[in-house]
Every structure is written in C-alpha cells, then in structure tokens.
Amino acid sequence: MSSIASLATLNARVLTIMATRSQDQHLVAQVAAEHGVSDSDSPLNYEDGSSSDSTAADPTSKRTCKVVPAFGWHPWFSYQLYDDTASNSNSEDTSTEDAFKIAHYKAVLSPTPKDPSFLSSLPPPTPLSSFIASTRKHLTSFPHALVGEIGLDKGFRLPQQWLPDDASSRDEGLTPGGREGRLLSPYRVQMQHQQAVLQAQLRLAGDEGRAVSVHGVQAHGVLYDTIAACWKGHERKILSRREKKRIAPGAEESSSSDDDDDNENEPKKKKKTAARGKPFPPRICLHSYSGSADTLKQWFHPTVPSQIFISFSTAVNLGTDGGRSKLEAVVRAVPDDRILVESDLHMAGEEAEAMLEDMYWLVCEIKGWDLERGVRTIGKNFQEFIYG
Known part of the structure; x- marks a missing residue:
C-alpha cells in the first residue's frame, strides 16, 4: 500500500492490481475507489492511436495512473478456503470449531500434517460460498473489475508457521499473509481442492461477464483441463x-x-450483457505464461469460446535460463492481438515500470515491431481484455 502514492508519477496510463487472499480484498477495493477506471475515462483510444483525453497531447499535464481492480483467491492460499458446496466425508470429530479446522487442513494438505503446532497456527478456513458472495459484491461495485488472481500451482509449499520472535519483527509495511522470508514446510495443497476453488471463481466470472487472470505453475495440462471443463458443451x-x-x-x-x-x-454494451450468465469467463489471461509454444495450440484452438490472452514478465519469463531459452518461440506463437505485458510485482513504482518497459522492448524485438507500434498494439490488447 505504501507504493500507491507513486501512481501520480508513473508513465503507465493504467495498472491492474490483484487481490490474492483474505487480507487484501478490501485494500484493492480501497485503492480502486480512489483511482479506479470508469466509462468516462477509458484510458486510451487505440483505434487511431490517440489519447482519449488531453494529457497525452501535453506530457507536462497533471495526470494520475488509473487502476483496474481484480478480486480473487490465489492458489497459494486456496487451503484457507473451505468448500462448503462439497459433501464432507471426513470421519473425524468436527463438533468444535477447532476440530473442524484441523479436519479441514488434514483433508486438503498433502502429506497430511501431523504437527499439532503447525495445524493450530493456520487460520480458521473461510467458506468458499462466503468468499464468492463477497467477491460478487466487489464486482458489482466496480463494473470493470476482473476476477483474479486465480489458478493452479503444483510447486507451491506452505510456509512454516510464524515463531514468536519472527512475528514481532515482521515488516508492518507489508500486507499480512505473505511468506516474508519464512522457511517452507513440506505441505502442498491437493490439486483437487485447488481445482474446486478455481472453478468456483471461473463460474463467478462467467456469470458476471468478467475477464480473469490465471496463474499456472507446473500444471499447464491440468489447468487447461480444469478451465475447459467449464465450457464443455459451449x-x-x-x-x-x-x-x-x-x-x-x-x-x-x-x-x-x-x-x-x-x-x-x-453496440458493445449489448455484447457485454450477452456475455453474462455463462459458466466460463469471456476473456482469460494466462499471466506470466511459462508453458511451451506447443501447449498454446490448445488454448487458441478455434473451438475455444473464450478469448485467450497471454502476458509476459521479466520477473518470471526471464528469471531462469529455461524461461529465457523458450521465450522467443512462445512470443512468436501468440497472435499479435492477444499479447500483453506485466511487471508481476507486488508494488507499483519505478521498479515495476522498468520491468514493464523491459518487456515492451523485448516483445517488440521478437515481433519485429518498432516501439510505437508495439505500445499501441499491446495497449489496444489491454483495452480489449479489460473492456471486451
């Protein structure tokens, strides 16, 4: 939150900020209430490459970067949701709140935790239906909000619990709930539970006609299968x-x-209305996409009823030798009108903006675009992804 003040000085015209867990949903709403985009200030008009307001014509004019909010529950924190829509086949005693919490975490974490202190350190799980209801209210409050960040992650392991000395020395400037340097435990969230949380949010996005930002790590095949199940028959x-x-x-x-x-x-307004009430999102961004060019083929198959966008970041796509080696082929495989860039950083400011610029240059180089064409193309793609 301390980086929000930098919005007034950024070159970026608009940023998307995403909630990931219980502690930051209201913070995203708070920022969007003050800085959010609206119909009256749609960031850019890309049809002719010109700005929709006077600030682009006069770069010295006072302007503030606008924000597109996104509300979602990240797979890293999916264990903190209890799927109250599923039948509970747990045979353990759940007559008390604490017993229910312990039974829930034993059921959704793998391997099954045995350490009582670790289990007791975890928060009481939130009913999935309650989260979906509160997210629907956020989407109603912010007509251009997305659902995100959501997805699947096979590699993630829960951090160890806070020790007494650690808790007293944590950085109060950070939103609670993150890892913050803690060692990792051996426990992962079972894929079946992650899928249930993801599909509930996909259905919400489809019902409200909203785009989604999707996280996928070491799960490209199961991620496609999980999302494709939502549009089966459509x-x-x-x-x-x-x-x-x-x-x-x-x-x-x-x-x-x-x-x-x-x-x-x-008119587009009528098309947006028609896009609501479906069991799958109208637009999907695979963010910081780390899969192969071949895997993209299934996403861009002509039978897929959602518009698929692919975004890239220096933080993820250039973070490893493997990522760098396959990036060029993947960027070339993405249609020109479906490519996006991002910082994939937890804060706004100069560092995030530098990451955006680096990826703009790299995508333009790979695509053979000059910078002006690249910025206009990607900006138009972003507007299509957000507004439809």
Missing part, C-alpha cells in the same frame, strides 16, 4: 467448407458458437 462450432458456402458471407461469425447470438453491428 464450444464454438467449426463449419465445414460446404456449410460455409450455404450461409451468407459473414454469417459464420455469428453462428460459430451455440451461445453467441450477438449481432456484430450491435
């Missing part, structure tokens, strides 16, 4: 050559999906 229809000849030119776009009844000539 895939776009691929027309044969004979079918295309039978219909009027341009009609195949409107009949390519059983769910897409939109008239291409209707």
Whole structure:
C-alpha cells in the first residue's frame, strides 16, 4: 500500500492490481475507489492511436495512473478456503470449531500434517460460498473489475508457521499473509481442492461477464483441463467448407458458437450483457505464461469460446535460463492481438515500470515491431481484455 502514492508519477496510463487472499480484498477495493477506471475515462483510444483525453497531447499535464481492480483467491492460499458446496466425508470429530479446522487442513494438505503446532497456527478456513458472495459484491461495485488472481500451482509449499520472535519483527509495511522470508514446510495443497476453488471463481466470472487472470505453475495440462471443463458443451462450432458456402458471407461469425447470438453491428454494451450468465469467463489471461509454444495450440484452438490472452514478465519469463531459452518461440506463437505485458510485482513504482518497459522492448524485438507500434498494439490488447 505504501507504493500507491507513486501512481501520480508513473508513465503507465493504467495498472491492474490483484487481490490474492483474505487480507487484501478490501485494500484493492480501497485503492480502486480512489483511482479506479470508469466509462468516462477509458484510458486510451487505440483505434487511431490517440489519447482519449488531453494529457497525452501535453506530457507536462497533471495526470494520475488509473487502476483496474481484480478480486480473487490465489492458489497459494486456496487451503484457507473451505468448500462448503462439497459433501464432507471426513470421519473425524468436527463438533468444535477447532476440530473442524484441523479436519479441514488434514483433508486438503498433502502429506497430511501431523504437527499439532503447525495445524493450530493456520487460520480458521473461510467458506468458499462466503468468499464468492463477497467477491460478487466487489464486482458489482466496480463494473470493470476482473476476477483474479486465480489458478493452479503444483510447486507451491506452505510456509512454516510464524515463531514468536519472527512475528514481532515482521515488516508492518507489508500486507499480512505473505511468506516474508519464512522457511517452507513440506505441505502442498491437493490439486483437487485447488481445482474446486478455481472453478468456483471461473463460474463467478462467467456469470458476471468478467475477464480473469490465471496463474499456472507446473500444471499447464491440468489447468487447461480444469478451465475447459467449464465450457464443455459451449464450444464454438467449426463449419465445414460446404456449410460455409450455404450461409451468407459473414454469417459464420455469428453462428460459430451455440451461445453467441450477438449481432456484430450491435453496440458493445449489448455484447457485454450477452456475455453474462455463462459458466466460463469471456476473456482469460494466462499471466506470466511459462508453458511451451506447443501447449498454446490448445488454448487458441478455434473451438475455444473464450478469448485467450497471454502476458509476459521479466520477473518470471526471464528469471531462469529455461524461461529465457523458450521465450522467443512462445512470443512468436501468440497472435499479435492477444499479447500483453506485466511487471508481476507486488508494488507499483519505478521498479515495476522498468520491468514493464523491459518487456515492451523485448516483445517488440521478437515481433519485429518498432516501439510505437508495439505500445499501441499491446495497449489496444489491454483495452480489449479489460473492456471486451
């Protein structure tokens, strides 16, 4: 939160900030209430490359970076949610609140924790239905808000509990709930539980017609399968050559999906309304994508009913030799109108902005774009991802 003051000095016109756990949902809402985007100040008009306000024409004009909020529960913290929509087959005594908490964590963590002190240090789990209800209220309050950050992570391990001396010396400037240098425990969140939390949030995004930001680490196959399960039965229809000849030119776009009844000539507001009430999100960003170029093929298959965007960050995609070695092939595999960049950093300011600039330059180099074209293209993609 201490970096929010830097919004007034950034070159970036708009940033997306994302909630990840119980402690930061209200903080994202707080920042969005003061700095959030609205219909009246849509950040840029990319149709002609010009700004929608006067500040771009006069770079000395006073302007503040706007914020797009996102509300979600990250897979790292998914164990803190209790799936109250599932039948509880636990045979342990759950007659007390503490007994219920212990039984929950034994059921969703692997290997099953045996250490009573570790189990007692974990917070009481939040009902998943309660979180979904509160998130729906946030989405109603902020019409351009996303659902995120959500996803799956096979590699994550829970940090060890706070020791008495550690808790007293923690950095009060950081939002509580993070690792903050603690050693890692051997415990992971079972994939089935992560999937249940993810799918509940995907359904919410579909119901509200909101885009989602998706985290995927060491789980690219199961992540696709989990999301694809939400649009099962709603895939776009691929027309044969004979079918295309039978219909009027341009009609195949409107009949390519059983769910897409939109008239291409209707205003975008009507199209957004039509996108609500589906079991899958209309737009999905695979953020800091670390998979292969081949894996992307399934996401961009013509039957996929969601618009898929791919974003890259120096923090993740250039953080390892393996990431750097495959980045060029992956960037080339992403369609020009679906690529995004990000800082993937926990704070705003000069460091985050430098990371954004570095990735802009790198993507432009790989794509063969000059910087002006790259910024305009990626900016237009961002606007499409947010506003639809």
